[in-house]
Amino acid sequence: MFLSNKEKEVRYQAVRQEMAEQGLDAAIMRGSSAVRGDGASFRFLTDFPNVNIPLVLVFFKNEGQEPILLAESRFQADRAKQSSWIKDVRLSSNFLQSLLDIIREKDLVQARVGADGLDRFPLLWHQQIKNAFPDFTLTDFGSELKSLRQYRSPEAIRMVKRSALLVDLAFQQGLKYIKPGKTEWEVIAGIDCVLKSHGVEKSFNIISQGPKTNGYAPSGKKLAKKGMIFVEITACYGGYWTQLARAVSLGKPSEDLVKLHRVSVEAIKKALPYLRPGFKVSKPMSVMEDHVKSMGFEATPIYGHIVGIDMVEDRPTPKNETEITPGMVFIVHPWPVLGRSSLLWGETYLITEKGNQRLNKTGDELIVL
Numbered sequence: 001m002f003l004s005n006k007e008k009e010v011r012y013q014a015v016r017q018e019m020a021e022q023g024l025d026a027a028i029m030r031g032s033s034a035v036r037g038d039g040a041s042f043r044f045l046t047d048f049p050n051v052n053i054p055l056v057l058v059f060f061k062n063e064g065q066e067p068i069l070l071a072e073s074r075f076q077a078d079r080a081k082q083s084s085w086i087k088d089v090r091l092s093s094n095f096l097q098s099l100l101d102i103i104r105e106k107d108l109v110q111a112r113v114g115a116d117g118l119d120r121f122p123l124l125w126h127q128q129i130k131n132a133f134p135d136f137t138l139t140d141f142g143s144e145l146k147s148l149r150q151y152r153s154p155e156a157i158r159m160v161k162r163s164a165l166l167v168d169l170a171f172q173q174g175l176k177y178i179k180p181g182k183t184e185w186e187v188i189a190g191i192d193c194v195l196k197s198h199g200v201e202k203s204f205n206i207i208s209q210g211p212k213t214n215g216y217a218p219s220g221k222k223l224a225k226k227g228m229i230f231v232e233i234t235a236c237y238g239g240y241w242t243q244l245a246r247a248v249s250l251g252k253p254s255e256d257l258v259k260l261h262r263v264s265v266e267a268i269k270k271a272l273p274y275l276r277p278g279f280k281v282s283k284p285m286s287v288m289e290d291h292v293k294s295m296g297f298e299a300t301p302i303y304g305h306i307v308g309i310d311m312v313e314d315r316p317t318p319k320n321e322t323e324i325t326p327g328m329v330f331i332v333h334p335w336p337v338l339g340r341s342s343l344l345w346g347e348t349y350l351i352t353e354k355g356n357q358r359l360n361k362t363g364d365e366l367i368v369l
Contacts, residue, residue: 002238003047007155008085011044012063014151018144019061019114026108027141028099029116031055040310041116041145043239048084049201056095057086058102065106070098096125100132109133114141149308152327157350159238160329163200164348164359167233167244170194171362174233178248178369180225184209184218187231195235204234204311211256211341213247226251230344234311241307242348243331244360248367260297260336260343261366267291267334268346275330276355281306281320284332289318292336300335304346307331326353 019027031042031054042048042057046069056070069086071077072093080089092098103109110133115121118140129136152160174191184207195203208214208230209223223229227250234243249257270291271284285303292299306314306322307329314322316330333346347360 002049002159003155005085007153008047010153011148014148015045015059015145016061016063018148019141022114022139022141022144023112024114024139024141025061025111026106027059027114027116027145028121028138029057029059029145030120031057040149040308040313041142043309044145044149046080046084046086047239048080048086049239054095055080056092056099058099060106068102070095096122096128099125100129103129103133103136108136110135112137112139114139114144116145117142146313149310149313150325150328152308152329152350156238156240157327159240160242160348160350161359163235163237163240164242164244165361166195166198166200166237167235167242167348168360168362169198170233170235171231171244171246174231175248175367175369178223178229178231178250180223180250182223183220184223185220187223187229188218191231191233195233200235200237201239202236206230206232211254213335213342213344223250228253228257228343232344236311239309240329241309241311242329242359243305243307243333243346244348244362245333245344245346246362246367247343247345248369250369253366253368254341256338256341257343258366260338260341261345263292263295263297263336264334264343264345265364266295267336268332271332272349272356275324275332275349276351277324277326277353279324281314281316281322281324282318285316285320286318288332288334292334295336296338298337300337300342300344302333302335302344304331304333307348324351326351329359330356 029041031039058068066088069089070092170191177187177190213230229248232245267288271288274284289299305312328351330349335344349356
C-alpha cells in the first residue's frame with residue numbers, strides 16, 4: 001500500500017455518498033492494468049498495485065459491509081491481503097459464479113448495482129446474472145467513479161509529484177545511453193532500470209529515430225551517428241501516471257527539428273495561461289493548436305492526456321468541453337508536423353486552485369549530444 005487508512009476512509013465515504021445519490025446498493029469493478037479505463041476505479045478503492053492480472057472488487061453502499069476482492073490465484077490473494085485496503089479477499093476459480101454467490105449472500109437479488117463502465121462489463125456475466133436474478137438491475141456507474149477519481153488529496157498529489165520526479169531522473173540518467181551504436185533496447189532498458197529501482201510499478205516507454213516522431217516499442221536497431229532521437233517516458237508511481245516527451249539530437253540538429261522544437265515550446269507557453277480553473281479543456285488546446293497552425297505547421301490532433309490512476313482518463317482536445325478543476329493532471333504535448341518531419345514534445349502539469357504547476361523539472365532546451 002502507498003496510501004493511508006485515512007485516505008481510504010475519505011475515498012470510501014465519497015463513493016458511498018455518490019452511490020446513495022444514484023440509488024445503488026453495490027458496485028462491481030474489475031482490476032487489471034489501469035490503462036484506458038479498465039482497473040482505475042479498482043485501484044482507487046483498493047490501493048493495490050495489480051499488474052495485468054484479472055481481479056474483481058464488489059463494493060457496498062452500507063458502511064458496515066466490507067468490500068470483497070476476488071482473486072483467481074493464491075499468489076494474488078496473499079498479496080492483496082498484505083498490500084491492499086481490502087480485508088475480505090477470496091479465492092475464485094470462476095468470477096461469474098463467485099459474483100452469483102455474493103449476490104445471494106449479501107441479499108442483492110433485487111438490488112440496483114453499478115458497473116465501472118457497463119460497456120466493459122462482460123456481456124456473458126450480465127446475461128447470466130439476469131437469468132439467475134430477474135429483478136437484479138445492473139447500471140453504468142463508470143462516469144461517476146471517473147469524476148470521483150479526479151479529486152487529488154495531499155497524499156495523492158505527493159504520489160503524482162514523486163512520479164514526475166522519477167520520470168525526470170530516468171530521462172537525465174538515460175541520456176548516457178543515447179550514443180551512436182547503442183541499441184534502442186539498451187536505451188529503454190537503462191531508463192526503465194532507473195524507474196523500477198526507485199519504486200515505479202509500471203512504465204510505458206517508447207523511442208524512435210529519424211526526423212519524424214513515430215513512437216514504437218524499442219528494437220535491436222542501433223542508434224545512428226546523427227539525427228533526432230525521440231524518447232517518451234510514462235511512469236506510474238503510487239498508482240499515478242506522469243509523462244515526459246523529449247527529443248535529443250545526435251550531432252547538429254536539422255533546421256526542421258529546430259523549428260519544430262521552437263513552435264512546440266511556444267505553443268505550450270501560450271496555452272498555459274488558460275490551463276486553469278475557470279476555463280474548459282477546449283480553450284488551452286485551441287490556443288495551442290491555433291499557434292501551431294499560425295506558424296505554418298500541421299497540427300496532429302493528439303494534444304496530450306488527462307491522467308491520474310488511469311494513464312488516459314480523458315483526451316484534451318479543442319472540442320473537449322470539460323471544466324478544468326483543481327486536482328486534474330494534464331500531460332500537454334503538441335505534435336507539429338513540417339513536411340516529412342514531426343515532433344511530439346511535452347510534460348506534466350497539475351491544476352491548482354489558481355492556475356497550474358509544472359511537475360517535470362527537465363528544461364525546455366533541445367539537447368544536443
